[in-house]
Amino acid sequence: MPVDLSALAQPADTRIVLVVMDGLGGYADASRGTELEEATTPNLDALAAEGAVGLVEPVGPGVTPGSGPGHLALFGYDPLEYELGRGALSAAGLEVELKPGDVAARGNLATLDAAGNVVDRRAGRIADDEAAEVVGALAAGVHLHGATVSFHPEAQHRVLVVLRGQGLDPRVSDTDPQSTGVPPCRAEALVPGSERTADLVNELSDQVRSLLAGRPKANALLLRGFDSHRELPSMQQRFGLTPAAVAVYPMYRGIARLVGMEVLPKAADLDGQLALLGEHWDRFDFFFLHHKPTDSAGEDGDFARKVAAIEALDAAVPALRALGPDVIVVSGDHATPTQMAAHSWHPVPALVWAERVGRDGVDRFGERWCAAGGLGLRPTRDLLPIALACAGRLRKYGA
Amino acid sequence: MPVDLSALAQPADTRIVLVVMDGLGGYADASRGTELEEATTPNLDALAAEGAVGLVEPVGPGVTPGSGPGHLALFGYDPLEYELGRGALSAAGLEVELKPGDVAARGNLATLDAAGNVVDRRAGRIADDEAAEVVGALAAGVHLHGATVSFHPEAQHRVLVVLRGQGLDPRVSDTDPQSTGVPPCRAEALVPGSERTADLVNELSDQVRSLLAGRPKANALLLRGFDSHRELPSMQQRFGLTPAAVAVYPMYRGIARLVGMEVLPKAADLDGQLALLGEHWDRFDFFFLHHKPTDSAGEDGDFARKVAAIEALDAAVPALRALGPDVIVVSGDHATPTQMAAHSWHPVPALVWAERVGRDGVDRFGERWCAAGGLGLRPTRDLLPIALACAGRLRKYGA
Numbered sequence: 001m002p003v004d005l006s007a008l009a010q011p012a013d014t015r016i017v018l019v020v021m022d023g024l025g026g027y028a029d030a031s032r033g034t035e036l037e038e039a040t041t042p043n044l045d046a047l048a049a050e051g052a053v054g055l056v057e058p059v060g061p062g063v064t065p066g067s068g069p070g071h072l073a074l075f076g077y078d079p080l081e082y083e084l085g086r087g088a089l090s091a092a093g094l095e096v097e098l099k100p101g102d103v104a105a106r107g108n109l110a111t112l113d114a115a116g117n118v119v120d121r122r123a124g125r126i127a128d129d130e131a132a133e134v135v136g137a138l139a140a141g142v143h144l145h146g147a148t149v150s151f152h153p154e155a156q157h158r159v160l161v162v163l164r165g166q167g168l169d170p171r172v173s174d175t176d177p178q179s180t181g182v183p184p185c186r187a188e189a190l191v192p193g194s195e196r197t198a199d200l201v202n203e204l205s206d207q208v209r210s211l212l213a214g215r216p217k218a219n220a221l222l223l224r225g226f227d228s229h230r231e232l233p234s235m236q237q238r239f240g241l242t243p244a245a246v247a248v249y250p251m252y253r254g255i256a257r258l259v260g261m262e263v264l265p266k267a268a269d270l271d272g273q274l275a276l277l278g279e280h281w282d283r284f285d286f287f288f289l290h291h292k293p294t295d296s297a298g299e300d301g302d303f304a305r306k307v308a309a310i311e312a313l314d315a316a317v318p319a320l321r322a323l324g325p326d327v328i329v330v331s332g333d334h335a336t337p338t339q340m341a342a343h344s345w346h347p348v349p350a351l352v353w354a355e356r357v358g359r360d361g362v363d364r365f366g367e368r369w370c371a372a373g374g375l376g377l378r379p380t381r382d383l384l385p386i387a388l389a390c391a392g393r394l395r396k397y398g399a
Numbered sequence: 400m401p402v403d404l405s406a407l408a409q410p411a412d413t414r415i416v417l418v419v420m421d422g423l424g425g426y427a428d429a430s431r432g433t434e435l436e437e438a439t440t441p442n443l444d445a446l447a448a449e450g451a452v453g454l455v456e457p458v459g460p461g462v463t464p465g466s467g468p469g470h471l472a473l474f475g476y477d478p479l480e481y482e483l484g485r486g487a488l489s490a491a492g493l494e495v496e497l498k499p500g501d502v503a504a505r506g507n508l509a510t511l512d513a514a515g516n517v518v519d520r521r522a523g524r525i526a527d528d529e530a531a532e533v534v535g536a537l538a539a540g541v542h543l544h545g546a547t548v549s550f551h552p553e554a555q556h557r558v559l560v561v562l563r564g565q566g567l568d569p570r571v572s573d574t575d576p577q578s579t580g581v582p583p584c585r586a587e588a589l590v591p592g593s594e595r596t597a598d599l600v601n602e603l604s605d606q607v608r609s610l611l612a613g614r615p616k617a618n619a620l621l622l623r624g625f626d627s628h629r630e631l632p633s634m635q636q637r638f639g640l641t642p643a644a645v646a647v648y649p650m651y652r653g654i655a656r657l658v659g660m661e662v663l664p665k666a667a668d669l670d671g672q673l674a675l676l677g678e679h680w681d682r683f684d685f686f687f688l689h690h691k692p693t694d695s696a697g698e699d700g701d702f703a704r705k706v707a708a709i710e711a712l713d714a715a716v717p718a719l720r721a722l723g724p725d726v727i728v729v730s731g732d733h734a735t736p737t738q739m740a741a742h743s744w745h746p747v748p749a750l751v752w753a754e755r756v757g758r759d760g761v762d763r764f765g766e767r768w769c770a771a772g773g774l775g776l777r778p779t780r781d782l783l784p785i786a787l788a789c790a791g792r793l794r795k796y797g798a
Contacts, residue, residue, distance in 0.1 A: 003459045003479060039673050050429070052778075356738070358426030358433075361767035374746070374766065376454060376776025385461030389744040396742055397458050398465035398478065398506070399485030399624040 002078070004396065005385060009240035014326035014391040016241075017277070017287045018384075020074055021313055022067075023295030025335025025348035026138020030368065035294075035303060035338060037350055037366035041318035047328060049363035054375025055323035056383060057345075058334055064345045069363040070333025071255045075235060075288070084255065085170065090160040092254030094152050098229035103168045103197060106225045107151075107159035108176060109134060109218040110184075112209075118180045123218040131353075134218045135159055138148075140212040147200055154250060161204075161223060165305040168228075169194035175205055175220035179380070185220055201226075223253040234260025235286065239388060241302030244280055246273045247290035256288055270312060274319045281323055286389075289320075306338055326392045329383055330365070350375060350383055354390035378391030401477070402796065404784055408639030413725035413790040415640075416676070416686045417783075418713055419464060421466075421651075423692030424640060424734025425705075425745035427766065434693075434702060434737060435748055436765035438709040442748070446727060448762035450752035453774025456744075457733055463744045469732030470654050474634060474687070475783030480646035483654065484569065484626020489559040493551050497628035502567045502596060502743030504625045506550075506558035507575060508533060508617035508753070509583075511532055511608075515577045521556040522617040533617045534558055540610040543599050560603075560622060567627075568593035574604055574765055575621035587788055600625075601650055633659025634685065638787060643679055645672045646689035655687055669711060673718045686718075686792075697735030705737055726753040726789045728782055749774060753789035 026034035058065040058073040059080065068080030087104030091097075098104055111120040126134075135153045140217060142149055147165030154160060171190040177183070187201035196240050201223060212219040235241045237260070245256030245263045253263045264280055267273040270291065277287055293309035320328065331350035334343050349370040360374030371377070375386070388394050415740040425433035457464040457472040458479065467488050468478030486503030490496075497503055508530060510519040524647045525533070541548055546564030553559060570589040576582070586600035600622060634640045636659070644655030644662045652662045660665035663679055666672040669690065676686055692708035719727065733742050748769040759773025771775070774785070787793050 003462050005461075008462065066578040291740070355428070356426060356736075356743075358766065359428065360770050361427075372771040374770045376746070376770065378460065379778060382460035385459065386744070387461070389461035389463070393745070394461055394463065396463040396465055398482065399488060399626075 005388070005394065006238050006240070008395045008397060009388070010395045011240065012392040015281070015285050015287070016329065016391050016392065017289060017320060017325045017388050018074060018328040018387070019289045019320070019328065019330045020314070021291045021294045021310065021330070021332045023298040023334060023336025024062050024332025024342065024346070025346045025367070026298070026337040027335070027339065029339065033104050034367050035298070035306040037368060038311055039307045039314070041310060041314040041365055043314045044330065044365040045363060046120060047317065047330065047353040048365040048369070050359065051351050052357045052360045053346035053349065053351045053362050053365060053370045054356070055372030055377045056331060056350045057347050057369065057377070058380040062345045064343050065334040066343070067251060067333055068255060071252065072259070073380035074218070074331065074333055074383065075259050076239060076381055077232070077259070078381055082232055082311065084230070084258065086225030087160070087170070087227035088230065089251050089254050090154060091162065091254070092159055092257050093250030094154060094254070096152050096160060096162065098190050099164070100229050101164070101166070101168060103163045103170045103226055103228055105223040105227070107161045108222045109157040109159060110220045110222045111217055112220045112315065116196065118177060118182060118184065118222070121176070121180065121222060123286070125156050126218055126228070128153070128155060131156060131159070131218065134215070138208060139213055140219070142204060142207045144200055144203060149204060157218070159221065161221070163197070163200060165286045167196065169197045170226040170228040172198040172201055172226050174224035174225040174226070175201065184220060187223070232258050236260050239384065241286040242284050243286035243288065243372065244284040244287045245290070246276050247288065248273070249290070249292050250338050252290045261288060270316050274316055277320070278323055280291040294332070295336050298338050299341055301336045301338045301341035327352065327387045329387050331380070331383060331395045347377060351360070352383065352390065353385055357386070357390050404787070404793065405637050406638070407796060408787070409638065409792060409794045409795045410545070411791040413792065414498045414680070414684050414686070415726040415728065415786050416688060416719060417473060417786070417789050418690065418712070418719070418727065418729045419470070420690045420693045420709065420729065422697040422733060422735025422742065423731025424701035424743070424745045424766070425736040426734070426738065426743070426745050428738065433766050434697070435706040435709055436767060438706045438713070440709060440712045440713040440764055443729065443764040444730065444762060445763040446716065447768070449752050449758065450750050450768045451756045451759045452748065452764060452767065452772030454746035454751045454760050454769045454776045455730060455749045455763045455779040456471050456746050456776070457779040461744045463742050464733040465742070466732055467651060467654060469779070470651065471658070472779035473730065473732055473782065474658050475638060475721045475778055475780055476631070476658070481631055483629070483657065485624030486559070486569070486626035487657070488650050488653050489631065490561065491570045491656050492649030492651070493553060493559055493653070495551050495561065496560060497561065498563070499628050500563070500565070500567060502562045502569045502625055502627055504560045504622040506560045507621045508556040508558060509619045510616055511554065511583070511619045515582045517576060517581060517583065519619060520575070520579065522554050525617055526578040527552070527554060530555060530617065533611065533614070536610055538622070541603060541606045541609060544604055546599055548603060556617070558620065560620070562596070562599060566595065567629040568596045569598055569625040571597040571625050573623035574600065575623040583619060586622070596598065596635050631657050638758050638783065639726070639792065640685040641683050642687065643683040644687045645675050646687065647672070648689070648691050651691070660687060669715050673715055676719070677722055693731070696734050697737050698740055700737045700740035702737040705726070726786045730779070730782060741742070746776060747779070749790060751782065751785055756789050768769045
């Protein structure tokens with residue numbers, strides 16, 4: 001039974017900045033240290049020296065988190081208690097409003113060969129304008145019985161699909177096989193009662209195949225992460241915070257919106273994100289600053305680029321400190337080791353910098369030093385209560 | 400779901416001593432280490448070198464514990480599962496028996512100004528005999544409709560108030576505003592059904608104001624921590640222990656009694672407490688030794704005095720070891736950093752000394768060294784099972 005922090009929340013004139021380096025974590029091997037250990041990070045090291053460090057697990061030991069649970073944990077939500085499908089995340093990121101009863105899924109435009117096997121799960125990372133034309137054809141041509149369907153293009157091959165109608169149930173299996181050389185999967189009901197939704201999804205997939213037949217690049221749509229609208233309690237309700245998000249990528253803007261953050265305008269880069277922080281500094285007491293390039297480089301397996309992405313964030317720390325935050329938290333939503341070119345289960349380094357956090361004698365930010373830090377090894381969701389405490393925002397528990 | 404230790408408990412001819420340095424934890428800042436880190440503690444360091452160390456959180460990350468939950472956690476009780484109000488704690492400490500249905504609260508004699516605002520929440524820390532006279536006036540003069548009220552003076556401004564009658568409900572809000580320059584609060588019902596109790600509390604407060612009107616020092620009574628009688632399972636039931644407490648201050652004697660400890664006579668000081676331990680060594684297998692001066696100094700913001708209080712305890716360790724305990728646990732119920740002069744959320748250093756605990760290579764007792772210790776960072780309530788195991792008092796779980 002966790003502590004009900006909403007009962008302990010108290011106001012304070014303090015500001016917390018949560019810096020999320022997406023996919024920050026890595027693992028050391030025989031040849032070298034992690035990306036963070038190998039990066040030159042004088043400013044993050046200074047935060048570590050003046051603060052406390054540790055390692056955090058977003059979901060649980062050995063569990064590789066998706067971006068949704070990884071971020072929910074950073075925002076102080078138990079990701080096992082609050083689930084988010086990729087559909088709901090994409091919808092929030094695109095500012096597509098899901099109504100109760102809607103079922104949303106993340107779609108990939110994909111290339112099948114003549115035998116119907118997946119050749120490219122991303123249709124050659126099709127250009128946005130070409131994808132928009134394909135999605136237009138789908139919007140005009142797909143018609144289901146007893147449900148309406150809408151298609152919302154995201155970047156490149158990514159499409160949000162929303163089904164609306166009576167009695168829909170998101171508990172159906174993905175059609176995306178997550179690999180090539182095999183045909184798309186048929187959607188199947190995962191619980192009694194979701195058969196009709198599975199049928200609609202299969203009908204939708206078949207119509208898309210017919211409509212796009214003969215196109216060399218995008219001739220199929222792979223669906224995954226079926227999800228329905230679910231209300232999350234806001235960070236205001238849970239922690240008494242007035243939070244803002246400074247994120248560039250739609251999905252992170254979306255999840256921030258789902259927990260009640262005001263999402264500030266899109267910035268072009270990290271400098272722009274910091275400028276936004278400064279511009280809106282007085283209106284909020286919690287800022288979520290999302291840094292994507294660490295994860296992108298990790299997903300591409302590019303060690304040097306991930307190191308550079310970490311060093312770029314490090315270079316922004318002085319400007320962040322100049323704003324005068326009371327608490328800075330730096331961590332990641334999950335690990336993305338370049339050796340794996342994918343998300344992983346490895347614990348993620350974390351630091352909390354605040355006047356009262358308690359210095360722990362560690363003066364470098366990196367996995368091996370964090371293992372001996374004062375924050376210990378703990379669930380990611382512990383970071384927010386610690387930040388609230390350091391910001392003077394939690395009352396005493398019990399007499 | 401925690402392990403049911405009562406099913407694993409087995410007898411052994413071993414003795415455990417739990418040394419609680421109240422408010423032990425602190426935090427290091429730019430100018431120096433924590434009180435424990437800066438203290439000279441050769442005997443505690445020897446225990447650390449021969450044992451294992453770690454950091455413990457009494458209630459949860461970021462949560463500042465009151466004394467009740469902090470001690471329950473040290474006694475192996477989940478403080479979120481077992482709640483104690485200050486009223487129940489005070490009653491137990493004063494040996495005032497609460498009956499089922501009674502509502503107890505902790506009262507402070509306080510000074511209000513002519514406008515009715517709180518000037519001093521402790522009535523100038525009024526002397527005991529003066530307070531006794533005031534409490535006598537209240538006992539003679541306050542009369543409620545449908546409930547009886549009794550007043551029990553504690554030290555200085557502290558008064559235990561017990562309401563007895565039909566249909567009382569402790570779920571009413573405090574009248575103590577916890578700050579000065581504002582009037583006392585009106586008690587409010589926190590749940591449907593406790594309105595009548597709130598009305599009685601407000602009537603009581605009004606009568607006290609009338610009775611004490613014109614007194615320069617104590618002219619009001621601020622109430623907090625309303626609580627009713629709740630049975631806790633004893634340490635005998637939960638762990639098969641026969642426990643004794645050697646504590647000087649009433650509240651700690653009270654909470655020890657609530658978990659089934661036999662409370663040994665009051666000693667004047669630490670030497671006296673150790674003498675009591677020796678005197679009763681053969682009758683018990685678990686001893687709770689409570690050391691208050693660390694917290695008192697912390698609450699007063701007196702770094703040097705807190706260091707001295709730690710060093711005083713350190714000096715008593717050889718006498719403790721001479722008794723021949725099998726297991727020594729040293730920790731605190733919460734942190735009381737002198738920089739804050741208040742309880743805080745910071746993790747508390749802990750050590751377990753026993754032949755079989757497993758040496759971890761750490762040879763100093765203090766927050767930064769404990770962060771790298773073999774006990775790790777864990778909830779405070781984990782210490783008791785570890786102590787039981789080291790004492791040979793827990794059977795194997797499962798086949």
